[in-house]
Amino acid sequence: MADEYSNGCSEESCAGCAHAGSCESKKEDFRVPANKYSQIKKVIGVISGKGGVGKSLVTASLARMMREKGYTVGILDADITGPSIPKMYGVHETAKGSDEGMFPCIAKDETRIMSVNLLLEDEDTPVIWRGPVIAGVVTQFWTDVMWGDIDYLFVDMPPGTGDVPLTVFQSLPVDGVVIVTSPQDLVQMIVKKAYNMAKQMNIPVLGVVENYSYVKCPDCGKEIKVFGESHIDEIAAELNMPVLGKMPIDMKIAEAVDAEKFYEAENPYLQDIKL
Numbered sequence: 001m002a003d004e005y006s007n008g009c010s011e012e013s014c015a016g017c018a019h020a021g022s023c024e025s026k027k028e029d030f031r032v033p034a035n036k037y038s039q040i041k042k043v044i045g046v047i048s049g050k051g052g053v054g055k056s057l058v059t060a061s062l063a064r065m066m067r068e069k070g071y072t073v074g075i076l077d078a079d080i081t082g083p084s085i086p087k088m089y090g091v092h093e094t095a096k097g098s099d100e101g102m103f104p105c106i107a108k109d110e111t112r113i114m115s116v117n118l119l120l121e122d123e124d125t126p127v128i129w130r131g132p133v134i135a136g137v138v139t140q141f142w143t144d145v146m147w148g149d150i151d152y153l154f155v156d157m158p159p160g161t162g163d164v165p166l167t168v169f170q171s172l173p174v175d176g177v178v179i180v181t182s183p184q185d186l187v188q189m190i191v192k193k194a195y196n197m198a199k200q201m202n203i204p205v206l207g208v209v210e211n212y213s214y215v216k217c218p219d220c221g222k223e224i225k226v227f228g229e230s231h232i233d234e235i236a237a238e239l240n241m242p243v244l245g246k247m248p249i250d251m252k253i254a255e256a257v258d259a260e261k262f263y264e265a266e267n268p269y270l271q272d273i274k275l
């Protein structure tokens with residue numbers, strides 16, 4: 001096997017190879033054009049090495065932060081099998097379409113949202129599709145959705161480093177990613193996997209957010225480290241990326257999600273991030 005193919009590429013095609021973006025030997029461009037009615041200035045991906053760390057919450061918090069600053073924002077919910085963005089914003093309608101493409105649904109704070117749940121007749125129907133089909137739908141959220149003029153499009157990725165993040169990194173012009181994690185031992189390895197994936201695909205890592213860092217005792221104000229001591233500062237220093245925030249478990253945030261009113265939520269634990 002020739003040297004240039006020794007990192008997992010096949011001679012026929014770079015498609016599906018995690019090294020395709022950075023491979024010196026064969027530079028194929030898999031980018032797909034956005035819908036002709038989309039003018040999107042920045043695409044920010046939100047990723048996590050594992051599930052349930054609060055990635056959707058961070059995606060929506062970043063979107064809220066930019067919305068509060070007066071930017072037009074959209075959220076592309078690429079978490080096809082576990083979509084949570086529409087419900088957080090109280091959006092339950094079915095997305096409409098025309099011959100030219102699909103319209104995103106508009107939340108109360110004017111955030112534009114596209115999610116598989118906005119296309120299903122019954123939002124409780126599970127999506128039981130194979131990886132390539134799921135990745136194809138995510139690509140269509142880019143090519144077929146008429147996003148209009150958007151300053152920041154946030155992409156809520158599914159957890160892990162599978163088909164969908166790979167497709168998004170290869171097909172969309174992602175300007176940077178934010179990694180979300182929690183303070184557990186295992187996390188060090190998991191953060192590095194997410195970080196290394198982004199690096200291999202030549203996507204800048206904007207920083208890391210640690211969620212579930214502590215709970216504040218309502219009586220004495222003491223910070224209780226439910227998941228143990230955080231190592232995020234060391235990991236971030238080692239990888240030379242900033243820590244963008246450490247979020248406690250906060251009932252107010254959970255309530256905003258459960259009340260489906262995230263369009264009024266503020267997340268004081270995230271720094272004023274330059275995106």
Ligand SMILES: Nc1ncnc2c1ncn2[C@@H]1O[C@H](COP(=O)(O)OP(=O)(O)OP(=O)(O)O)[C@@H](O)[C@H]1O
Pocket residue numbers: 048050051052053054055056057058079082084158159211212247248249250251253254257258
């Ligand atoms: N800091 C927090 N305080 C209170 N509730 C939180 C916090 N972070 C997340 N939650 C709640 O935990 C649940 C899981 O969060 P979220 O859906 O954002 O995780 P996720 O990483 O996107 O999950 P998945 O990996 O399944 O896509 C949600 O109900 C969310 O509201």
